[in-house]
Amino acid sequence: MKAHIDCIFCDRLKLLNKDPFFIFENEHIAVFLGDHQFYRGYCIVVTKSHVRELFELKGNESQTLMNCLKKVVEIIVEWYSPWKLNYSSFGNVIEHLHWHVIPRYDGDVNKLLNPWANAERFSESPSMPVHANALQEAFKRFNDPIID
Numbered sequence: 590m591k592a593h594i595d596c597i598f599c600d601r602l603k604l605l606n607k608d609p610f611f612i613f614e615n616e617h618i619a620v621f622l623g624d625h626q627f628y629r630g631y632c633i634v635v636t637k638s639h640v641r642e643l644f645e646l647k648g649n650e651s652q653t654l655m656n657c658l659k660k661v662v663e664i665i666v667e668w669y670s671p672w673k674l675n676y677s678s679f680g681n682v683i684e685h686l687h688w689h690v691i692p693r694y695d696g697d698v699n700k701l702l703n704p705w706a707n708a709e710r711f712s713e714s715p716s717m718p719v720h721a722n723a724l725q726e727a728f729k730r731f732n733d734p735i736i737d
C-alpha cells in the first residue's frame with residue numbers, strides 16, 4: 590500500500606484495528622461502516638491503493654473491489670432487507686477511490702432521489718461502533734468473503 594500525505598483514507602487504513610467503524614479488510618480493500626447511519630447499514634468500501642480513478646488500479650485490484658462491493662451488498666441485504674441499494678463513487682473531496690454503498694428503505698423520505706438529498710439530516714443518526722461489530726461478525730461467517 591502506498592500511502593498519500595493528507596489523505597483521510599490513507600490515515601484510516603494505517604490504523605484499521607483502532608478504527609471503531611472498521612468492518613473488513615483483505616489485501617486490496619477495506620470496508621468501514623459509514624460515518625452516519627441515516628440509512629441503516631451504510632458502508633464505505635475503500636481501496637488500499639491511493640488512486641483517484643478506477644483505471645489506476647493494478648492487477649486484480651479492480652476485480653477484488655467489485656467482488657467486495659457485491660459481498661457488502663449481500664450482507665446488507667441479508668441483515669437489513671433494504672428496498673434498494675444505491676452505489677456512488679465521487680472522490681471530488683477525498684481523492685482516494687472509494688464507494689458508498691447505501692441501503693434505501695420503503696420508509697425513506699425522498700427514496701426516489703439520490704441519497705445526498707437527505708444530507709442535512711445525516712447527523713441525526715450518527716454511526717455507532719456496535720453496528721460495525723455486528724457487520725464484522727457477518728463477514729466472519731464467510732470463510733473467504735472476498736475472492737480475488
Ligand SMILES: [Zn+2]
Binds near residue numbers: 593596597600638
Ligand atoms: Zn489515500
